[in-house]
Amino acid sequence: MAVTLVFLGKLADLAGAPEREVPAPLDWPALVAAFPGPLGDALASDKVKLALNGSVLADKAALRAEDGDEVALLPPVSGG
């Protein structure tokens, strides 16, 4: 029973891997709490956006991820 987290850009470096699995269900406070230290601090930034199964969430606090869901953590884009 897991949620797949996908880390983009520099968040992948901080996470040490492009993907991690965490137990479901998962909400936003639990996600941040799962990564104490620099990664958790970076995730807490207002500039980091979240996508649940390919849809960007307008409000990160609204995250409710269940088993099998994919949550992408999106730092500010650096342009094409």
Next chain:
Amino acid sequence: MKDVRLLETALAAETTLAQFGAAHPAAGGIASFLGKVRPDGGVEALELSHYDPLTLPGMDALADEALRRWPLDGVLIRHRVGVMAPGDPIVLVAAASRHRRAAIEAVDFTMDHLKSDAWFWKREKRAGIWSWIEPRGEDHADLARWK
């Protein structure tokens, strides 16, 4: 008509533009922009990463918006991902229209949005060390032109 792709391998700009021109024989003009890895400041390589569920759909929506705003025969976007060397093409945007201004403005609009609003993350290698590139304020100012 839109033609939007992400490329894992080299972007062949001249061939792509020739095909785009051939696909729009009735257009009075075609404007295009080719962006390359800037060969300066000791940059050895540039890597663009993306997120499949968002990046291409976002580029598709951008092409649709250009088609909605201007009377275009067609719009083309090609964007590289992966590792590139200085001088390599990163992005090609082209627009075909009956009159020039629509095509020129549509290319400008599409480039401004690709540079500041598309789902790409970029890092560069200097002296063997990779570092992530942060967003630039100018890119957001460029975007504000179209609000």
